[in-house]
Amino acid sequence: MNTPALRITLVSETFPPEINGVANTLGRLSDGLRQRGHWVEIVRPRQAGEGPASDDPALLLCRGWALPGYPGLQWGEVSMHKLLRRWSRQRPDVLYIATEGPLGLSALRAARRLGIAVVSGFHTNFPQYSGQYGLGLLARLLTHYLRWFHRRTAATLVPSASQRLELERRGFERLALMARGVDACLFNPARRNQVLREAWGLGADDIAVLHVGRLAAEKNLTLMRPCLDALQKTYPQQRLRLVIVGDGPQRASLQQHLPDAVFCGALRGEVLAEHYASGDLFLFPSLTETFGNVVLEAMASGLAVVAYDEAAAAQHIRHGHSGALAMPGDQAAFIDAACWLLEESETLRRVRLNARQHASRQGWPAIVEQFEAHLSNAYHAMPGVGEAAGTTLAIKPGSSVPRG
Numbered sequence: 001m002n003t004p005a006l007r008i009t010l011v012s013e014t015f016p017p018e019i020n021g022v023a024n025t026l027g028r029l030s031d032g033l034r035q036r037g038h039w040v041e042i043v044r045p046r047q048a049g050e051g052p053a054s055d056d057p058a059l060l061l062c063r064g065w066a067l068p069g070y071p072g073l074q075w076g077e078v079s080m081h082k083l084l085r086r087w088s089r090q091r092p093d094v095l096y097i098a099t100e101g102p103l104g105l106s107a108l109r110a111a112r113r114l115g116i117a118v119v120s121g122f123h124t125n126f127p128q129y130s131g132q133y134g135l136g137l138l139a140r141l142l143t144h145y146l147r148w149f150h151r152r153t154a155a156t157l158v159p160s161a162s163q164r165l166e167l168e169r170r171g172f173e174r175l176a177l178m179a180r181g182v183d184a185c186l187f188n189p190a191r192r193n194q195v196l197r198e199a200w201g202l203g204a205d206d207i208a209v210l211h212v213g214r215l216a217a218e219k220n221l222t223l224m225r226p227c228l229d230a231l232q233k234t235y236p237q238q239r240l241r242l243v244i245v246g247d248g249p250q251r252a253s254l255q256q257h258l259p260d261a262v263f264c265g266a267l268r269g270e271v272l273a274e275h276y277a278s279g280d281l282f283l284f285p286s287l288t289e290t291f292g293n294v295v296l297e298a299m300a301s302g303l304a305v306v307a308y309d310e311a312a313a314a315q316h317i318r319h320g321h322s323g324a325l326a327m328p329g330d331q332a333a334f335i336d337a338a339c340w341l342l343e344e345s346e347t348l349r350r351v352r353l354n355a356r357q358h359a360s361r362q363g364w365p366a367i368v369e370q371f372e373a374h375l376s377n378a379y380h381a382m383p384g385v386g387e388a389a390g391t392t393l394a395i396k397p398g399s400s401v402p403r404g
Helices: 021-035 079-091 102-115 128-131 136-151 160-168 194-199 221-234 251-257 267-277 293-300 310-315 331-341 343-360 364-380 386-391
Strands: 008-013 039-045 061-069 072-077 094-097 117-121 155-158 175-177 208-210 240-245 262-266 281-284 305-308 324-326
Touching: 008 021, 008 102, 021 039, 021 293, 021 364, 039 072, 039 102, 061 175, 072 102, 079 102, 094 102, 094 364, 102 117, 117 221, 117 364, 128 208, 155 160, 155 364, 160 175, 160 240, 160 310, 208 221, 208 293, 221 251, 221 281, 221 331, 240 267, 251 262, 267 310, 281 293, 281 331, 293 305, 293 310, 305 310, 305 331, 324 331, 331 343
Parallel strands: 008 039, 008 094, 039 061, 094 117, 117 155, 155 175, 208 240, 208 281, 240 262, 281 305, 305 324
Antiparallel strands: 061 072
16 A cells, blocks of 8 residues: 555444445445555444444444434434544544534534544535425525535545536535446346246346335436336337335335335345346436446446436446436436337347446446545645655545645
């Protein structure tokens, strides 16, 4: 490891074993940093079944409050003075704040008071989410707060070029691109399981139409019904089955509107990977993603992905080559793209092969190295640190490479 070992604190309202994209990313990053020799402290809310305290010196648990209308997720709350006391005794070199709620705000204030470098991440598109939960009037205030929050950090890491452009338009500054990776050994077509497909009522030549994700309003899942209807109408001779992996507030409603679909609940690890690999076509109609980790997981599993042309899909799918894209919000184009993939069996086979080949090159080690560089840049840019080390590393927005 070329970068000297750092004391790094990750602050997040969600963390494994919770199942969502932010938790998955933070878990991968923390494991990768430790493997590269860094000391990593986690500050997060207590999860279900955890006690009030932890004996682990690298873990600080705080109180959590459930998010209204979003069961399973929570805000964290900890006093700034508690963090000041802890970090005065056990000072981190740099903080990474992944979530901007009360926990993240307390961590930001404490770090600024102590002169600790802070890097933030833009993981969740809360201004767009707010409209889905009847909070449209608060979207402008929320954007103002988020802009204020991220301007007080050395850099804000965003996962896709489209997200960076959107935030630049809203007046955010010091944005740097840091993509996401995928474990191509875990998510692998070799895990395809015909016994599982038979449990779904499908033979070897039938089509499993898969969706993986949180079943919530912001995921635009109302498009699943008309898309499935169009596929069945266009290919009446083809047996199709919609398989939905995930849980969330819209599950009961979706089960009512999609009575023939298989609902598998939330899965993780090898069981999740087996479900991916046993699918054929992957529908991802969300319009609110900062990235969308499931797109890369589906591609690595050898599925043909249909998605809107933004976030991870725009970054990783070449339309007609490794998947099919539609202009954001164009439902007819999304449905047409899904139908096109099933037009010829050779088209589907070729797209699935290309998707696997592309995703297998998007490993986490390179992403962890980028992340390490951003944290190191922020630490060495603090007054007195770069001079003491004999060099100054400056943060260059959009770059993941330290520059001496």
